[in-house]
Amino acid sequence: xxxxxxDRTLGPGHDTFWExxxxxxxxLQKCGSCGEINWPVRETCEFCGHLAFDWERMSGLGTVVxxxxxxxxxxxxxxxxxxxxxxxxxxxxxxFLGNPQGFPADDGAPxxxxxxxxxxxxxxxxxxxxxxFERA
Amino acid sequence: xxxxxxPSMPELSRKAAVVGVGETDFHxxxxxxxxxxxxxxxxxxxxxxxxxxxxALADCGLDRSDIDGxxxxxxxxxxxxxxxxxxxxxxxxxxxxxxxxxxGPLPVVCAAIAEGKADCVAMVxxxxxxxxxxxxxxATHPAGSASDxxxxxxxxxxxxxxxxxxxxQAAHWAMIFAHYQAKYGVCEEDLGAVAQQVRNHASRNPxxxxxxxxxxxxxxxxxxxxxxxxxxxxxxxxxxxxCLIVRRSDMARNMAKVPVDVAGWGEAKIKHSKLDxxxxxxxxxxxxxxxxxxFAMAGLSQVDIGHFEGYDAGSIHLINQIEGYxxxxxxxxxxxxxxxxxxxxxxxxxxxxxxxxxxxxMHGWSQVVETVRQLRHEAxxxxxxxxxxxxxxxxxxxxxxxxLYSRGT
Numbered sequence: 001x002x003x004x005x006x007d008r009t010l011g012p013g014h015d016t017f018w019e020x021x022x023x024x025x026x027x028l029q030k031c032g033s034c035g036e037i038n039w040p041v042r043e044t045c046e047f048c049g050h051l052a053f054d055w056e057r058m059s060g061l062g063t064v065v066x067x068x069x070x071x072x073x074x075x076x077x078x079x080x081x082x083x084x085x086x087x088x089x090x091x092x093x094x095x096f097l098g099n100p101q102g103f104p105a106d107d108g109a110p111x112x113x114x115x116x117x118x119x120x121x122x123x124x125x126x127x128x129x130x131x132x133f134e135r136a
Numbered sequence: 137x138x139x140x141x142x143p144s145m146p147e148l149s150r151k152a153a154v155v156g157v158g159e160t161d162f163h164x165x166x167x168x169x170x171x172x173x174x175x176x177x178x179x180x181x182x183x184x185x186x187x188x189x190x191x192a193l194a195d196c197g198l199d200r201s202d203i204d205g206x207x208x209x210x211x212x213x214x215x216x217x218x219x220x221x222x223x224x225x226x227x228x229x230x231x232x233x234x235x236x237x238x239x240g241p242l243p244v245v246c247a248a249i250a251e252g253k254a255d256c257v258a259m260v261x262x263x264x265x266x267x268x269x270x271x272x273x274x275a276t277h278p279a280g281s282a283s284d285x286x287x288x289x290x291x292x293x294x295x296x297x298x299x300x301x302x303x304x305q306a307a308h309w310a311m312i313f314a315h316y317q318a319k320y321g322v323c324e325e326d327l328g329a330v331a332q333q334v335r336n337h338a339s340r341n342p343x344x345x346x347x348x349x350x351x352x353x354x355x356x357x358x359x360x361x362x363x364x365x366x367x368x369x370x371x372x373x374x375x376x377x378x379c380l381i382v383r384r385s386d387m388a389r390n391m392a393k394v395p396v397d398v399a400g401w402g403e404a405k406i407k408h409s410k411l412d413x414x415x416x417x418x419x420x421x422x423x424x425x426x427x428x429x430x431f432a433m434a435g436l437s438q439v440d441i442g443h444f445e446g447y448d449a450g451s452i453h454l455i456n457q458i459e460g461y462x463x464x465x466x467x468x469x470x471x472x473x474x475x476x477x478x479x480x481x482x483x484x485x486x487x488x489x490x491x492x493x494x495x496x497x498m499h500g501w502s503q504v505v506e507t508v509r510q511l512r513h514e515a516x517x518x519x520x521x522x523x524x525x526x527x528x529x530x531x532x533x534x535x536x537x538x539x540l541y542s543r544g545t
Binding site (some may be wrong): 005006007008009010035040046065066068069070071072075076079082083085086087094095097098099107109110111121125128130132133 | 197273274275278279292295296297298299301303304306307310311312314315318319321359360361362363364374407408411412415416452
């Protein structure tokens with residue numbers, strides 16, 4: 001079932017990220033100069049200012065660093081509250097914010113091993129695949 | 137355009153003093169908006185600014201003609217400099233738009249005074265967040281935002297994670313606290329002591345928006361905004377204005393009230409890895425760096441500070457600041473508060489007017505007013521005994537701006 005979601009940020013670079021997601025791959029910008037991984041998508045490397053990136057494929061494995069659960073409805077009923085978010089440290093070292101899929105985000109979440117999954121979503125830009133996390 | 141902070145140079149320390157403060161009727165205005173009386177007209181930015189200015193002028197005993205500098209700081213829009221001067225009836229030789237939140241306006245004015253651009257500057261701040269229906273989170277910053285309409289760049293964390301339903305300042309503080317909880321073994325009831333302490337202070341401030349003390353049970357029963365944070369962990373949204381009158385230090389002596397010298401300031405911003413710096417490091421690198429600059433400029437250290445006013449947009453954020461500036465060890469801030477460390481007779485009396493959580497959400501400006509009152513020793517029922525040096529801190533999700541003050545002679 002396709003979930004309605006608030007709008008993604010789209011445009012040059014951002015579109016590339018979502019195109020990889022559509023193919024079931026989480027790829028992030030790896031700086032061609034200093035090698036640091038940048039997220040969210042940027043025009044220049046936030047570590048060294050370099051302009052060129054490679055789209056590095058993430059293993060999809062990670063560990064929960066933090067979590068929160070939205071009780072306030074910030075999206076006019078588009079998302080049914082309460083719903084959860086988790087902050088995951090990917091094996092490659094970068095922090096990636098997502099939703100937990102099939103488990104609750106709560107006090108027990110930090111330290112939990114997770115792995116990447118994609119779910120079918122839709123926003124005003126059309127259908128897309130959203131990266132989320134399952135228990136590993 | 138981002139405001140350019142003057143450097144934290146000892147040569148600029150104590151060159152200017154706050155001699156007058158004025159603020160609007162936060163408590164009364166908030167009540168009136170929640171339950172409008174017959175014929176109620178919501179306040180305008182201009183009307184609020186004028187009232188705060190008149191009060192600051194009366195507070196310091198100066199005349200309009202003594203004001204030769206004017207700055208306007210309006211978070212959600214306000215009159216341009218020439219118009220503001222006309223509204224207030226002053227003829228300044230120095231007249232600028234001066235950012236908005238208290239993350240630089242005061243150092244900018246101190247440096248301008250040191251450079252001889254003006255001798256006596258009225259700094260006016262006003263905001264009508266509540267009347268204007270300002271909301272935080274969701275569509276406030278739409279996908280792909282580059283600017284918030286004030287010409288300021290919007291941090292990507294305010295809009296980039298919309299597809300996962302993650303936005304709002306409250307979500308930042310929630311994620312910081314959820315990590316902190318696990319790392320330091322602190323629970324929600326423990327954190328409740330912070331909002332409770334700040335509310336207890338507010339109960340001694342007749343102008344605070346919220347003044348009724350609450351129990352930890354009441355705190356736990358208050359609804360979640362973004363779990364693990366409750367309503368009482370998140371700051372108010374209200375209308376108001378603040379005016380500071382800042383005068384050349386040597387001209388600030390022998391006035392009606394004790395001058396408060398601006399002794400030092402600092403600034404540090406996250407350069408990369410925001411989520412990591414914010415959540416896992418609780419902004420510590422920026423707080424340490426900016427605090428170090430301010431202490432060095434002022435020739436003071438943590439032990440000299442007898443009163444602290446932090447930016448409590450979220451309760452946990454206040455704890456991040458007292459830890460990050462080095463007042464208490466990392467991970468011990470909540471316990472410090474529970475043990476009374478932030479109370480009037482504690483080691484670091486903090487947010488004694490009620491802060492942003494219970495006093496008034498004036499983007500750091502009302503914290504400066506309280507600091508001036510404390511250092512003048514005129515804070516009445518909430519006066520900290522014998523305080524001579526104080527610190528205010530404006531800290532956002534990605535930057536820190538501390539200012540140090542000394543009671544003048």
